[in-house]
Amino acid sequence: MEPDPPHRHGLEPGQIIDGFRLVERLHRGGMAALWHVTRPDLAVPGIMKIPLFGEDPAAIVGFEVEQMILPLLHGPHVPRWIAAGGFEAQPYIVMELIQGRSLRARLEQAPLAPGEVAAIGARVAEALHDLHQQQVIHHDIKPSNIMFREDGTAVLIDFGLARHDRLPDLLAEQFRLPMGTGPYISPEQVLHNRTDSRSDLFALGVILYHLATGARPFGAPTSVRGLRRRLYEEPIPPRVHRPDFPLWLQEIILHCLEVDPEQRYASAAQLAFDLTHPETVALTARAEAAEAQSPWMRLRRLVPRLAAKPTARTTMQQLHRAPIVMAAVDLTQEWEALADALRATARQVLQAAPEARLACVSVLRTHRLALDAPADVGATHRHVHRLVQLQHWARPLDLPGRRVSFHVLEAPDPAAAILEYARSNRVDHIVIGSRGASSLRRFMGSVSTQVVAQAACTVTVVKVPDAERGRAEDTSLEEAINASNGSSTQTQDAPTASEDRDARAARL
Amino acid sequence: MTIALLTDVHSNREALEACLAHAQEHGATQYVFLGDYVGYGADPAWVVDTVMDFVRQGATALRGNHDEAAAGPEDVRLNADARYCIDWTRKELSSSQLEFLRKLPLTAEDGVCLYVHANGWDPKNFEYILGPMQAARNLQVVRARITFCGHMHEPMLYHMGLTQRVESFSPIPGTPIPLSAARRWLALPGAVGQPRDGNPAACYAIFDELTNLLCFWRVPYDHQSAARKVRAAGLPERYARQLLHGA
Numbered sequence: 001m002e003p004d005p006p007h008r009h010g011l012e013p014g015q016i017i018d019g020f021r022l023v024e025r026l027h028r029g030g031m032a033a034l035w036h037v038t039r040p041d042l043a044v045p046g047i048m049k050i051p052l053f054g055e056d057p058a059a060i061v062g063f064e065v066e067q068m069i070l071p072l073l074h075g076p077h078v079p080r081w082i083a084a085g086g087f088e089a090q091p092y093i094v095m096e097l098i099q100g101r102s103l104r105a106r107l108e109q110a111p112l113a114p115g116e117v118a119a120i121g122a123r124v125a126e127a128l129h130d131l132h133q134q135q136v137i138h139h140d141i142k143p144s145n146i147m148f149r150e151d152g153t154a155v156l157i158d159f160g161l162a163r164h165d166r167l168p169d170l171l172a173e174q175f176r177l178p179m180g181t182g183p184y185i186s187p188e189q190v191l192h193n194r195t196d197s198r199s200d201l202f203a204l205g206v207i208l209y210h211l212a213t214g215a216r217p218f219g220a221p222t223s224v225r226g227l228r229r230r231l232y233e234e235p236i237p238p239r240v241h242r243p244d245f246p247l248w249l250q251e252i253i254l255h256c257l258e259v260d261p262e263q264r265y266a267s268a269a270q271l272a273f274d275l276t277h278p279e280t281v282a283l284t285a286r287a288e289a290a291e292a293q294s295p296w297m298r299l300r301r302l303v304p305r306l307a308a309k310p311t312a313r314t315t316m317q318q319l320h321r322a323p324i325v326m327a328a329v330d331l332t333q334e335w336e337a338l339a340d341a342l343r344a345t346a347r348q349v350l351q352a353a354p355e356a357r358l359a360c361v362s363v364l365r366t367h368r369l370a371l372d373a374p375a376d377v378g379a380t381h382r383h384v385h386r387l388v389q390l391q392h393w394a395r396p397l398d399l400p401g402r403r404v405s406f407h408v409l410e411a412p413d414p415a416a417a418i419l420e421y422a423r424s425n426r427v428d429h430i431v432i433g434s435r436g437a438s439s440l441r442r443f444m445g446s447v448s449t450q451v452v453a454q455a456a457c458t459v460t461v462v463k464v465p466d467a468e469r470g471r472a473e474d475t476s477l478e479e480a481i482n483a484s485n486g487s488s489t490q491t492q493d494a495p496t497a498s499e500d501r502d503a504r505a506a507r508l
Numbered sequence: 509m510t511i512a513l514l515t516d517v518h519s520n521r522e523a524l525e526a527c528l529a530h531a532q533e534h535g536a537t538q539y540v541f542l543g544d545y546v547g548y549g550a551d552p553a554w555v556v557d558t559v560m561d562f563v564r565q566g567a568t569a570l571r572g573n574h575d576e577a578a579a580g581p582e583d584v585r586l587n588a589d590a591r592y593c594i595d596w597t598r599k600e601l602s603s604s605q606l607e608f609l610r611k612l613p614l615t616a617e618d619g620v621c622l623y624v625h626a627n628g629w630d631p632k633n634f635e636y637i638l639g640p641m642q643a644a645r646n647l648q649v650v651r652a653r654i655t656f657c658g659h660m661h662e663p664m665l666y667h668m669g670l671t672q673r674v675e676s677f678s679p680i681p682g683t684p685i686p687l688s689a690a691r692r693w694l695a696l697p698g699a700v701g702q703p704r705d706g707n708p709a710a711c712y713a714i715f716d717e718l719t720n721l722l723c724f725w726r727v728p729y730d731h732q733s734a735a736r737k738v739r740a741a742g743l744p745e746r747y748a749r750q751l752l753h754g755a
Binding site: 064068088166169172 | 677680
């Protein structure tokens with residue numbers, strides 16, 4: 001029994017459908033018409049998507065998919081779902097009208113400056129990570145499906161090819177053509193594998209390549225034969241287009257465009273991390289490539305394709321393999337024993353997640369009013385010294401460069417700095433040390449206490465079980481406070497005694 | 509209407525009690541029992557009484573092959589252990605309980621949904637829906653958009669769109685699935701009282717007619733007590749083990 005085809009294609013402004021007034025037709029494409037709609041109770045402007053069903057069953061299934069998945073999504077990176085009309089009468093979806101610009105307009109301005117490409121990429125990667133955390137793969141990431149709100153937040157639209165891990169994949173039916181858009185479709189989608197969230201990272205890699213060079217890495221093929229070329233042809237390295245192309249950005253883009261998903265970034269959050277920390281990107285042969293592919297390289301690309309089997313992981317399982325773990329490391333002398341325990345715990349966390357990325361973070365405490373002062377030589381020295389210490393601390397973990405990075409933060413409030421770092425880098429797990437359990441510490445609150453209370457992610461607090469030390473805590477803490485003021489930048493406006501003690505007791 | 513779909517209780521009081529309580533908590537307003545109330549388990553009389561009560565209050569109950577075997581003439585298609593269970597069950601049930609089982613209908617339909625124990629193409633022959641081939645047979649023949657079947661003890665969802673190709677989906681417990689009106693669906697909630705997919709928790713499903721959302725559930729229950737009662741009743745050991753291991 002087939003649903004009746006929709007009858008009312010001759011829609012007019014002013015017409016009412018299920019209480020929605022059609023204001024203006026914004027777009028009419030091959031698959032759907034988009035109308036600006038209003039309803040008295042709507043807080044946001046609405047857009048009604050009305051499918052135009054032709055002969056193509058894939059178009060109908062795509063509409064079904066969007067009707068199924070969009071109502072389940074939430075957050076700033078997707079349009080808010082408002083209503084849907086069933087197939088019995090006029091099928092439609094009403095969603096929030098995104099007031100902003102599509103990324104498509106920027107393509108005409110390509111090549112853009114590397115910094116701008118990275119900034120755009122980081123915002124889109126952030127949106128993708130949010131989507132993947134909701135267990136949905138988009139499968140049609142392209143500039144026209146990416147909008148930016150006025151505050152710069154990226155919004156992903158058009159979920160007609162999406163796949164939800166916990167729902168039937170209506171597009172698993174074997175349609176003749178691979179489901180995707182020619183320039184952006186991933187190699188595994190070409191092979192009809194729709195279960196890998198890293199397909200979206202490939203598509204984002206294509207966009208970044210295009211924005212950065214003005215050229216498409218794999219052209220715009222329309223035949224299956226044309227699509228399959230990306231299974232064995234390396235893209236021309238961006239540095240061939242622009243000899244001054246930054247190595248770190250070429251590394252990132254080619255990392256996204258790996259033919260084998262296992263060789264790409266393990267998560268959109270890890271990609272966003274590299275895009276926002278160019279100085280910590282581990283450079284490999286990808287960064288150095290400066291000429292078009294040789295036959296040998298072509299073979300290199302083909303081999304993993306032949307060996308690769310689709311992973312049986314769900315999006316959630318993939319994300320659980322690849323968390324961003326933050327080790328908040330204090331390296332002052334009194335924390336030595338704790339630093340060892342912290343490393344042991346970090347190692348355990350990393351062993352449970354084979355594609356985890358470790359961000360080693362240490363906070364150099366500054367006084368609040370000293371922030372505006374010009375950087376002095378002493379401060380630079382302290383910064384470098386701490387960075388070296390941090391690297392030394394992590395050395396026994398024996399992590400390859402692509403899995404670890406080092407960050408020294410300078411901030412007056414260590415807990416706030418750690419929390420902000422975790423939030424803005426989408427950290428999944430903070431490992432932090434805590435000394436003893438003295439009554440004074442409980443009273444004043446420690447950095448770890450604040451981090452546990454306020455972090456949005458998992459926090460592991462590491463302690464060293466040492467009874468002797470616990471008893472000595474109350475007095476040694478006071479000594480530590482008095483002794484540790486030497487190296488800090490002096491300030492005219494001394495903090496109040498309690499504030500000072502609080503901050504220093506909490507020092508990392 | 510929010511419909512709880514319960515099937516293959518197989519004389520398992522503990523499992524049925526747990527599922528009914530769960531369904532009530534989750535807002536079920538109507539109950540459909542897809543058959544096989546008896547066989548394998550130790551509490552046939554309590555289970556049949558409970559279903560009779562629900563039917564008196566408006567629930568729908570259908571006849572399964574075990575109910576037919578217990579209430580009707582000797583059925584040659586059962587293996588020796590199942591036959592032993594059925595003979596034991598028959599002695600446990602009163603004549604009015606047997607009469608209730610005998611008179612149960614094989615199918616019920618409410619426009620959108622067809623309810624049947626084994627399959628929609630030939631309800632009285634109890635052929636199994638083993639995979640997409642049998643599912644396609646059902647989906648092509650049945651007029652209703654959604655078919656609910658028991659008989660197979662494993663939860664499964666089949667669907668067919670405009671291309672007529674049938675896909676199967678192993679539902680994830682607790683995740684509501686929108687049953688798009690543009691396709692046809694065949695849902696197997698899995699067994700309340702005899703799960704066989706390696707997980708001893710009871711299976712059932714809730715369908716919300718208003719929102720078109722179908723949710724499969726797994727409900728942990730005291731399966732060790734249920735297994736002990738099977739042994740105490742002198743029923744074949746394998747049926748106790750099946751409850752303990754869900755296989």
